[in-house]
Structure formats: structure tokens, C-alpha cells
Amino acid sequence: xxxxxxxxxxxxxxxxxxxxxxxxxxxxxxxxxxxxxxxxxx
Amino acid sequence: xxxxxxxxxxxxxxxxxxxxxxxxxxxxxxxxxxxxxxxxxxxxxxxxxxxxxxxxxxxxxxxxxxxxxxxxxxxxxxxxxxxxxxxxxxxxxxxxxxxxxxxxxxxxxxxxxxxxxxxxxxxxxxxxxxxxxxxxxxxxxxxxxxxxxxxxxxxxxxxxxxxxxxxxxxxxxxxxxxxxxxxxxxxxxxxxxxxxxxxx
Numbered sequence: 744x745x746x747x748x749x750x751x752x753x754x755x756x757x758x759x760x761x762x763x764x765x766x767x768x769x770x771x772x773x774x775x776x777x778x779x780x781x782x783x784x785x
Numbered sequence: 786x787x788x789x790x791x792x793x794x795x796x797x798x799x800x801x802x803x804x805x806x807x808x809x810x811x812x813x814x815x816x817x818x819x820x821x822x823x824x825x826x827x828x829x830x831x832x833x834x835x836x837x838x839x840x841x842x843x844x845x846x847x848x849x850x851x852x853x854x855x856x857x858x859x860x861x862x863x864x865x866x867x868x869x870x871x872x873x874x875x876x877x878x879x880x881x882x883x884x885x886x887x888x889x890x891x892x893x894x895x896x897x898x899x900x901x902x903x904x905x906x907x908x909x910x911x912x913x914x915x916x917x918x919x920x921x922x923x924x925x926x927x928x929x930x931x932x933x934x935x936x937x938x939x940x941x942x943x944x945x946x947x948x949x950x951x952x953x954x955x956x957x958x959x960x961x962x963x964x965x966x967x968x969x970x971x972x973x974x975x976x977x978x979x980x981x982x983x984x985x
Contacts, residue, residue: 758806758807758810761810762809762810765809765810765814765817766792766793766796766809767821768817768818768820768821769960769963769964770788770789770792771820771823771824772820772824772856772859772860772872772956772960773788773789773791773872773956773957773960774788774789774824774827775820775823775824775826775827775852775856776788776853776872776875776876776879776952776956777788777875777949777950777952777953777956777957
């Protein structure tokens, strides 16, 4: 638990969160435009 | 799933080419949260599908169309970014073939069998929905603009057995382009110490 808290504290900075947000948005764009499914295709 | 792998693969390749996550964080992607809403709508639609496509009058098809309108909006708002026009072209290609075929992406019974997902078809009727996809099962003869449908197959033993369309290819290439450009991959000015990267 203590290690988990340290990990969160280490990575909880605005740049990391912004990277995660951008990556999530890009993956959402790709999957929604193409394939949010179990095996790939649209 | 293959498209998520393409995005994450593009990030890894970008890092190997000297790109930076800091630069990716600076990507001025506008209205990004709208893409998340569109994705959420589709997750609902593919995991709670109607058994057989009931055509363009179906409320579910209306929701699917709405999700694509949101995607078009995000693409338009970010049209100045590299690769977005190609991603948008992929959206248009996929959306066009879906509209022309009753609101869902056509896939042939043969392609479905090749990736081993025949059991996921929710009916034996033409136009059967496939669970956890945007697909309907149609023969090639019954498919309008079949060349835009899910016609490329990567069967097992490929690690992620996949069926995909020309639109999907455009989206994957556009994403790769966008990620590489925004990370500054391959440009001398982008090269910097790993200490610049996350976390600080």
C-alpha cells in the first residue's frame, strides 16, 4: 500500500496526466472511428 | 483492438526514434473529451446489440451515427494537426459503407469464420449482428461498396486475429503520422536526455 502511494505520488504530475489524457483520446478516436470490438475490424 | 495496438506501437516507435512524451503532452488536441464520449456510446451499442440490423430507422443506428458525427466534429476541430485529414478520411470511409448497408459494418461469413468468431453472430439471418463489434454479416454480393467493408483478414496465428477495412488502414496510418509528428520523432531537435521525459 505504501509502495502504491509512492508510485501514485511520483507519477501524479500534470505532464503525466496530460500524456495519459492525450493517449486515451487518441485510442478512443481510433477505436470509435474503426474498431471498439473484440477482434479488430470495424 | 488492432487500432489501439497501432496507437501504442506508434508511441513506442516514436520513443525509439528519439521522440518525447513531453512533446506528446503538448499536442494541442481540441475537444478530445468528445472522442471519449463517442467511444463510450459505441461501447454501449456493441455490447448491447440488436440481434439483426433493422436498418437506418433503428434508434441504435441513430446513436451510432451520432457517435460518428462527434468524431467528425473532433477531426474538423483539429484539422490543422498532421495526419488528421487521413484519420478523417478513414472515418468517412467507414461511416459511408455502414450507412450504405443499413447502419453497420458489413463482414462476410467467410471472413468471420477465418478469425474464428462465427459463434458471435447473433442470428443466422442476413444482416445478423456480431456481438462486441459494429459488424453485420452480409455476403459480398449483398454488400454495397464491399471494397470499403471489412475485407482484409489477418487470421490466427497472428496474435490479434483481425478483420479490417480500408478506412481502418487510413486511421492507423494517420494516427502513426500524428503521433510521430507530435512526439518530434526523427527530428534532430527532438533529441534530448531521457531525464527530460516522464516523470519529473
